[in-house]
Amino acid sequence: MSGGQGQDSLYGDEGQDHLYGGEGADLLKGGEGDDLLVGYTGDGGGGADDRDTIFGGFGSDTIHGDAGDDLLSGDGGSDFLYGGEGNDEVHGHNAHDQVTDPVGDELYGGAGSDSLYGGSGADLLDGGSGNDRLFGGAGGDTLFGAGGSDFLSGGSGNDQLFGGDGPDTLYGGTGDDYLEVANGGHLDGGEGDDTLRGGDQASTLYGGDGQDLIFGSQGADLIRDGDAATIYGGGGNDDIRLGSLQNAAAPGWIEGEDGDDIIDVYGGGHHICGGEGADDISVSAAPGLGVSTIYGGSGDDKLTAEASVEAHGGDGSDYFNVFGPGAATLYGGSGDDLLSGGAGDDRLYGEEDDDLLSGGDGADSLFGGTGRDTLFGDSGADHLEGGAGDDTLIGDAGSDTLYGGEGNDMIGGGEGSYRFVDGQTHYHIDPDDAPDSLYGGEGFDTFYVGSGDVIADFNTATGGDIRDGDRSNNDFVDLSHFYNASTLAVMNAARSAMGEPVYRTPLDWLRADQADGVLSDISPANGFQDSFTLRILNGGVPVAGSDLTVENTNVICFAATTVLQTPKGGRAAGSLRPGDLVSTRSGRAERVTWCGLRRVSCYEMQIMPYLRPVLIPAHALGPGCPAADLLLSGNHRLQLEPGGGLLAARLLLGRRGVRRVILPQGVDYVHILFDRHLLLDAQGVAAESLWPGPKAMNSLDPASREEIYHLYPALRYGWLPEPAAAFLQGKRALHYLDRLSGPSFSPAESSVVQTCQ
Known part of the structure; x- marks a missing residue:
């Protein structure tokens, strides 16, 4: 039956009817039987003037809306509905006995922004091109958004939703649903054990209740799940949340994969892997919910945990901070890591590189x-x-x-x-x-x-x-x-x-x-x-x-009687005070900034030989070098030739009469400090000023150290002045002396002169 032009009403009644609406906004009702209903518009039709309304009635009907904004309803039976061009509204409905024998429909929206309603039963809905709205209804439905930015709702049942092109919105509803988008969008699994896939673009994925499996996109995803879930963040900087303070998630499996991910979970017994990138992982839970296992992966990762955790830093310089009563086990891996335990009995392993470990409260074990x-x-x-x-x-x-x-x-x-x-x-x-x-x-x-x-x-x-x-x-x-x-x-x-x-x-x-x-x-x-x-x-x-x-090293100190050259002539080292000018080997006069003195008694020298001063006889190192007998600490450094390195006076023992001595009156060692390390003229010998290195500072009493730190605060934090010349130690110093040695410079037995009275 064909309606031709105009607004026709065609009723098929019983039997296998063929109804063609023709041009115009027609009404077609197939009635009972397996009918073919076509709302054909003719040439150039479409729009509101050719909005066909088609009801299949009972039976397995085939319905084509063709062009125009059509309303299609399959009614009872297993129907095939195709909206065609235009913005169609398609309802699948079900057989009359839908409670005991639900039958699935096939709904095709075609081009345009269509609305497809599957009803109960295992329906197939294909929105086609355009921004479509698809509702699966009851039953295990399959929904394809195809082209455009589509809205898909599976309803009840175990549904499969495919967004297609464009950023789509997918709601699984109740049941164990599968949701997938190709180019990003919003996915919500709803109740049930759902599977969500984000596609190639950044997506928002909500697992909902149930044990969900979530795959993020290659972009920066927002991922949420309220219960146990398996989550793969994919590429991009993902934001992943599992559980909440109101709902502790059952054990989940989370892998951030590529990108700098934020992972925040509540509950216990989770497996979390940050993957590549600098990840920020937070775990919190009430006591007794199980131990979560965490792998930071590569990158400089951060972990904050208010729960019992076992955490592995992997590559990178990681920061792990655990607080709360639970016991934690932390492994830093490679990189300079900072591991901090909480109130429980924690075990912290720094592993490779230079790590900082802090146990916190409790009986902790740190390695x-x-x-x-x-x-x-x-x-x-x-x-x-x-x-x-x-x-x-x-x-x-x-x-x-x-x-x-x-x-x-x-x-x-x-x-x-x-x-x-x-x-x-x-x-x-x-x-x-x-x-x-x-x-x-x-x-x-x-x-x-x-x-x-x-x-x-x-x-x-x-x-x-x-x-x-x-x-x-x-x-x-x-x-x-x-x-x-x-x-x-x-x-x-x-x-x-x-x-x-x-x-x-x-x-x-x-x-x-x-x-x-x-x-x-x-x-x-x-x-x-x-x-x-x-x-x-x-x-x-x-x-x-x-x-x-x-x-006591007494690294750099003069005897108080040692004569140092000043612009006004020779002065005993013990008479110098801060502010005095002292001549240097460079020809300039430099101002003293600090002086210190340490007295060693004859008794101390007798029982501790290393405290005895070294005596360098007059002219032992050359004419006028020194000009008179010179007393120095054994660790005081000298320069034996212009431009040469500095070596400790004790290395000269046994050569050219150089020896340690015991003085009945004791000896006063004087430390003289300048703004920089200098070479002074000590009775014709180039002798160094105080170089405030670790050994020198440790040799001073606490009050003297604090005085120097007050003058030069940077020394407290590891800064050191540039030495006036290279320090010669060990084999290097011995080779240097061998090069200078001659018949009169060969080692001999050191002797001690004078004894305590």
């Missing part, structure tokens, strides 16, 4: 690994191991056990704090009352102690003479703030009151205190306000008191 690491136990009974490299270990509060491992380590058991200046770590240590056990391990270590501590392997002699004046070839513990002139006065007052002989020096007292294997004289019983105890052991045996030495 530096290779590189120059810094370990802080913080509060709690902690276990620290530096590993290979020159490490710094600070136990902080609590009874800690510290092992330096290989390398020359700095080990402190007491409370401490640290800060960062110019990329370097600077620390301050205060003794606490909790006893710590300190193990230096291999290398020459520096210990910082508090009351009650035990140094278990104080290596006093390996690799060097404990009385050679060189602190760098032995372990070192700074006890000067416990045993000094002030505390000696208190101790001697107590001994005098008891009728016991007093100690001559703080070192005498220290050695006597060590005789029973425990340093314990500093106590209220002897007039002190507080108590201090320390055990210094090696191999389980107390170190002998005689093996505790000053190990």
Whole structure:
């Protein structure tokens, strides 16, 4: 039946009817039976004037809207609906007995912005070109947006939604749905275990409830899921959220993949991999939800966790910060990492490169690994191991056990704090009352102690003479703030009151205190306000008191009687004051900025040979060099020829009569500092001024060090002035002396003149 031109109404009734509307806005009703209904418009038709309304009725109908903005309804039966050109509205509907035998429809929107409604049943909806709206309804539907920016809603059932070209919006609804876009868009899986794919462009993906599988696009995606999910971020800088404070997600699997990703999860038992790029990962959860495993991947990653985690930094310089009561296990991997534990009993592994580890509260275990690491136990009974490299270990509060491992380590058991200046770590240590056990391990270590501590392997002699004046070839513990002139006065007052002989020096007292294997004289019983105890052991045996030495380097110091040239003539070094002008070997006069003095008694020189001054006889180094006998510290550097390097005076011992001497009256060593390192004229010999390197500064008393730091604050943070000439040490110095040597410059036995009276 054909309607021809005009607005026709065609009714098929029962049977297999063929109805053609022709031109005009026609009404076609197929009725019962498997009908063919076509709303044909003829040549040049379309638009509102040719808006056909077609109802298939019962039966498996085939319906074509053709051109025009048509309304198509399949009604009952398994229908085939094709909207054709124009903005069509297509409804699939179902068979009359849809509750017990749902039947799926095929809906094709064609060109234009169409609206397709699938109803119940497993429907196929294809929007065609244009910005279409597709509604699957009940049943397992398949929706294709095709061209244009489309809106697809699967409804109930296990649906498949394909956005096609353009940025599309897809809602899976209830059921286990599959959502995919080609060029980005908005995807929401809804309830059920859904699969979402973002395509090539940046997408927004919401998994919804259920255990979802989410694949991000190659762009910067926004990914959210409220429950357990498997998420792959893809390329681009993705923003991934899993769970919330109101809904702790069940264990999920998240991989950020390429790009600098933000990953934020709530819950426990997750597997998270940041992938390539500098990723920012946050994990939070209430206690008892399981341990999340995290891999930062390559790049400088950041992890913040308020949950129990096991985290691996991978490549790059990573920052891991854990807080809250849960226990964490952190691995830094390669790169200079910063690992910080929380309130639980954490295990931190710096692994490769130069790492900073901070245990936080709890009984933590910290392992530096290779590189120059810094370990802080913080509060709690902690276990620290530096590993290979020159490490710094600070136990902080609590009874800690510290092992330096290989390398020359700095080990402190007491409370401490640290800060960062110019990329370097600077620390301050205060003794606490909790006893710590300190193990230096291999290398020459520096210990910082508090009351009650035990140094278990104080290596006093390996690799060097404990009385050679060189602190760098032995372990070192700074006890000067416990045993000094002030505390000696208190101790001697107590001994005098008891009728016991007093100690001559703080070192005498220290050695006597060590005789029973425990340093314990500093106590209220002897007039002190507080108590201090320390055990210094090696191999389980107390170190002998005689093996505790000053190990004072006195790197650069003159005897007070040494004559230095000034613009007004020669002056004794001990008479110089800040502001005085001193002549230099360059011919210029420079102004003194600081002077210091250290007196060494005859008794100290007798029992500690390295404190004896070096005597260079007159003319020993050449005519007028020196002009008169010259007394210097053994570590004071000299320049033997113009433009040559600097070598310590003690290296000349045994050559041309150079020797150490004991002076009955003792000796005063003078330190003279200028704005820069200089060569001075010391009785005709080119001798250096004070070069404030680490050894020189350690040889000074604390008050003198603070005076210099006040004048030159940068020294506190590692800055050093340029040396006036190259320092010659070891084989290089010996080769230099061999080159200068002759019959009168060959080594001979050093002799000691004079004795204490």
